[in-house]
Amino acid sequence: MNIEQLEQKIRSLPLRTPSSDLDESLAELFHSENLPTTSVPVQSGSKPVQSGTHRFVWIAASLLAGLVAGFVIGSQQSDGLSAQAGGLSAQAGGQPGGQFAGSGGTGSRGPENQGLTGAAMGAESLEDRRNPTEIASNGASTGVGRDPQTAIFPETGFAEGIPTSIFLEAEKRGIARTAAARAAFWQEKTGESFDVRSHLADGRFDFCRLCHLADGS
Amino acid sequence: MRSELEQVYRTHRRSLFALALSIAGSSELAEDAVHDAFVRLMKSSAVPTGRLDSYVFAAVRNSALDIGRRLQRSQSTTSLFGEPEIAADGEPACSLERAEENNQLRQAIDSLEPASREIVILRTFAELPMSEISQITGTPLKTVETRYRRALFVLEERLRGHVG
Numbered sequence: 001m002n003i004e005q006l007e008q009k010i011r012s013l014p015l016r017t018p019s020s021d022l023d024e025s026l027a028e029l030f031h032s033e034n035l036p037t038t039s040v041p042v043q044s045g046s047k048p049v050q051s052g053t054h055r056f057v058w059i060a061a062s063l064l065a066g067l068v069a070g071f072v073i074g075s076q077q078s079d080g081l082s083a084q085a086g087g088l089s090a091q092a093g094g095q096p097g098g099q100f101a102g103s104g105g106t107g108s109r110g111p112e113n114q115g116l117t118g119a120a121m122g123a124e125s126l127e128d129r130r131n132p133t134e135i136a137s138n139g140a141s142t143g144v145g146r147d148p149q150t151a152i153f154p155e156t157g158f159a160e161g162i163p164t165s166i167f168l169e170a171e172k173r174g175i176a177r178t179a180a181a182r183a184a185f186w187q188e189k190t191g192e193s194f195d196v197r198s199h200l201a202d203g204r205f206d207f208c209r210l211c212h213l214a215d216g217s
Numbered sequence: 218m219r220s221e222l223e224q225v226y227r228t229h230r231r232s233l234f235a236l237a238l239s240i241a242g243s244s245e246l247a248e249d250a251v252h253d254a255f256v257r258l259m260k261s262s263a264v265p266t267g268r269l270d271s272y273v274f275a276a277v278r279n280s281a282l283d284i285g286r287r288l289q290r291s292q293s294t295t296s297l298f299g300e301p302e303i304a305a306d307g308e309p310a311c312s313l314e315r316a317e318e319n320n321q322l323r324q325a326i327d328s329l330e331p332a333s334r335e336i337v338i339l340r341t342f343a344e345l346p347m348s349e350i351s352q353i354t355g356t357p358l359k360t361v362e363t364r365y366r367r368a369l370f371v372l373e374e375r376l377r378g379h380v381g
Binding site: 015 | 219220222223226230231232234235238244246247248251252255256259284287288295296297298299300319322323326337340341342369372373376
C-alpha cells in the first residue's frame with residue numbers, strides 16, 4: 001500500500017461529528033448582531049435558548065434576581081419593594097432556570113422570607129418584560145448596602161460570592177458553554193481541585209446542582 | 218470576516234472538532250474549544266495575513282491546548298471517529314473484513330502520539346499543506362514531514378499486522 005492509498009483509506013473513515021448544540025451556538029454567534037461581550041446576551045422577548053451557556057446565564061441571572069428580592073424583602077419589609085423585586089424574580093422565571101429564582105433568594109436569607117419570595121416569584125407578572133441585563137443591574141442598585149454577589153449561598157460555607165461572579169466572568173469570556181469548561185475556569189480561578197464525577201455530592205458545588213436539575217442530568 | 222469564518226466552519230467542521238478532540242480529550246471539551254476559538258476570532262480585530270482556514274485551525278488548537286492544560290489532559294480519551302456508516306438496507310456499508318480493517322485503522326490513529334495525531338488530522342482530513350501545518354503547530358517543517366511519514370508508517374504496520 002503506498003502513501004496515497006493509505007491517505008485515501010484514512011480519509012474514508014468517518015470523523016466524529018460535533019453535536020448540534022455546537023452548530024446552533026456557532027450559527028447564533030455568526031448571525032448575532034452583538035458579540036457575546038455581556039454577561040446576559042439574550043434580549044427580552046426572544047425565545048428561550050437551550051444552549052448550556054444561555055441556560056446557565058439565565059440561572060445565574062435568576063439567582064441574582066432572587067437574591068436581591070430576598071435582601072430587599074428581608075431588610076426593608078416594604079410591600080412596594082417586594083412587588084418590584086417579585087416582578088424581577090418572576091421575569092427571570094419566564095426563562096429556563098427561572099424556577100430557581102426564589103430558592104436562591106430564600107436560601108440566602110433564611111426561612112422567614114420564603115413565603116414572600118415564593119409568592120413574588122409565583123406572581124408571574126410577565127407583561128413588563130425587561131432586558132435581563134436590567135435585572136442584574138437593577139438588582140445591584142436596589143441592594144441594601146451589600147453587594148448581592150457577596151452573599152450567595154452563605155450557608156454552604158463556600159467562599160461567598162465566588163461561584164456566580166466566576167461563572168459570569170467565564171460566560172463573559174465566552175468559555176462557559178458547558179459545565180466542564182466552567183469547572184475548569186473555576187479551578188483555575190480558585191486553585192481548588194474539582195472532580196467532575198463527584199462534584200454533585202460535594203457541598204461546595206451546590207451551585208452546580210441548579211444547572212443539572214434544569215436539564216435533568 | 219464573519220461570513221468567511223462561518224464558511225470555514227462549515228467546510229472544516231469535523232476536522233476542527235477532531236483536532237480539538239485529539240487535544241482536549243472529550244467531546245464536550247472539544248466543543249468548548251471550538252466555540253471558544255470562534256468567539257475569540259469574532260472578537261479579534263487582527264486580520265490574518267495567510268490562509269484563513271489555517272488561522273482558524275491554529276485558534277482551535279490553541280483553545281484546545283488551553284482547556285486541556287487547565288484540566289491537565291494531554292491524551293485523547295474519546296475516539297476521533299464516529300460509528301461506521303450503515304447502508305440504506307441496514308447492512309454495513311462495507312464488507313466485514315473491510316470494516317475490521319477500518320476499525321484497526323481507527324484504533325491505530327487514536328493511539329498515535331498526540332503530536333503525530335494532530336498532523337495526521339490536519340494533513341488528511343483538513344487537507345492542509347505541510348507548510349501550513351508547520352505554522353499551525355509551531356513545529357519546523359522538516360519535523361512535521363518526518364512525524365507524518367512516521368505516523369503513516371506506524372498505521373501501515375498496524376494494518377499489515379491485521380491483514381497478516
